[in-house]
Amino acid sequence: MIELKSYIRKVTGVDVEELGYPADALQRLPLFIREGYDFLFGEIYDHQIVFVEPNAADDATPSQLQKHIPKIESAFEHPVVLVIDDMTYYLKEQLIKSRISFIVPGKQLFIPFMFMDLSEQPKIRTTRSEYFSPSTQCVLIYHLWVASLEGLNFQEIADLFDYTPRTIGRSAKELEDAGVCRIAGSKSKLLEFSLNKRDIWERALDYLVSPVKESKWLFSEPDDRRYYRIAGVSALSRYSNISPGRQKVYAMEAKTYRELKNKGEVTDTLFNEVDKQLQIWSYDPTLLTSDDFVDPLSLYLSLKDDPDERVQIEMEKMLEEVFK
Secondary structure: OHHHHHHHHHHHOOOOEEOOOOOOOHHHOOHHHHHHEEEEEEEEOOEEEEEEEEOOHHHOOHHHHHHHHHHHHHHHOOOEEEEOOOOOHHHHHHHHHOOOOEEEOOOEEEEHHHOEEEEOOOOOOOOOOOOOOHHHHHHHHHHHHHOOOOOOEHHHHHHHHOOOHHHHHHHHHHHHHOOOOEEEOOOOOEEEOOOOHHHHHHHHHHHOOOOEEEEEEEOOOOOOHHHOEEOHHHHHHHHOOOOOOOOEEEEEEHHHHHHHHHOOOOOEEOOOOOOEEEEEEOOOHHHOOOOOEOOHHHHHHHHOOOOOHHHHHHHHHHHHHHHO
16 A cells, blocks of 8 residues: 555655544445455545455456445445556456556556546557557567567568568558557668567557457368367367367458358358357468467457456466466
């Protein structure tokens, strides 16, 4: 809580005035909540606020917080602000969706009831597009997962993807505009990355989207493994402890899908009674892994809106392994 008060003073210029707890406030709470959080009752800008910090931040799930925080607000009869040293992107996203106020000392302050949303590292939005193009996303994930592109010129990068140097030039500009890398060199232009891979991922995350354009139901599995990779929860089971489930999911680039369907090598159906699904991707999943499964970063983006909390928890564990 000392770090919390220091951070609030830094970003707002005012001090948190500590107050005594309202009468019987803690006693109104269940024992597991009283013992599961540290509490600080204070005042800032004439607002009396309950700052709460989970004793075990790793166990603070969105569903748990959505249940506990209203109970604390009811007991104190004042708004609650969650204090947490670090949080996953998924947790932050769910807290914002639920309008739950939070502070990550030194990084971000989000208190909607006071119209406050401050970040230490605001992202610079690209002027070209709200999101990266599919080629840019593919290039970035290649750098983060397959092999470093540091020091390679545009022609060398283009050869890795069967893109044109002009396409790589556009992708490089998108990455530079987003603050992910720097374009160096004059005649032979190169990419330079000053951030580590985890920081690159965090910086780029707002520009990344699911690679899945649409999904089809299949009567049978695709024949040639060169053209597809296993995706969905089926792939998540490769990177985590989650069960693969009954449904088999495959990923294939849109261009490849059209070519194979025209040849009669892929047969899909409008009926969803079958247990095989084909995801049509905006870029080629086979460029990012030689394994049978899609790469974990594209997989994360394809599942980030999955409502199953078990999937979200396992995906966060997967990212921890990728960037450890």
